[in-house]
Amino acid sequence: MITLHTWTTPNGRKPLILLEELGVPYETVPVDIGNGKQFEPEFLKIAPNNKIPAMVDDNADDEADGGPLSLFESGAILTYLADRHGKFLAPSGAARWQATQWLHWQIGGLGPMLGQLGFFSKQDDAFALERFIKEADRLLAVLDTQLAASQYVAGDEYTIADIACYPWIMAASERLQEPLAGALGKPNLQRWLGLVGARPAVQAGMKWKPRGA
Missing domain, CATH: 3.40.30.10 (Glutaredoxin)
Structure with a gap:
């Protein structure tokens, strides 16, 4: 068990x-x-x-x-x-490493930056807030660009990279809509959110x- x-x-x-x-x-x-x-x-x-x-x-x-x-x-x-x-997660080859690199991208970048933005959005620290908004915007733009070229985060197959990213993007959509409205509204990102979110x-x-x- x-x-x-x-x-x-x-x-x-x-x-x-x-x-x-x-x-x-x-x-x-x-x-x-x-x-x-x-x-x-x-x-x-x-x-x-x-x-x-x-x-x-x-x-x-x-x-x-x-x-x-x-x-x-x-x-x-x-x-x-x-x-x-x-x-x-593919057992070997390029598909495995594509998924692995995007998994680590989420762990090292997307999650920490959105987490910090969530924290500083509730603080009176304009400098920190601006810094994390800019970095969150950049990371979401990176993801949107990737999703313009492939159906899912690491390619045309659903992988643990999608599973890693999805809860963070949803949390941002629910709690950080105001500072990230433009970034979250990107078309490829929205298409992917709908595709992944439809899975039971x-x-x-x-x-x-x-x-x-």
């Missing part, structure tokens, strides 16, 4: 979407980061960086180690699941909430 420790953030939704796409059984453990649950000792055993998401696969088939496998960092989790189940597994992952929330 796969146990996913997560929360209702863009990074937390990435593995939820992929697990829904794969159709494999899994359980969720909510980690309420607003109440500091990411610092509890049991969570730190599997996520020493005190960040969600984190995952435990009780049936990991690692020939060297066997037994349960714990992973933290969303990119590592997406890559592991895609490789293990043979979907949404994506809808399920985006709707997830902890019980009682």
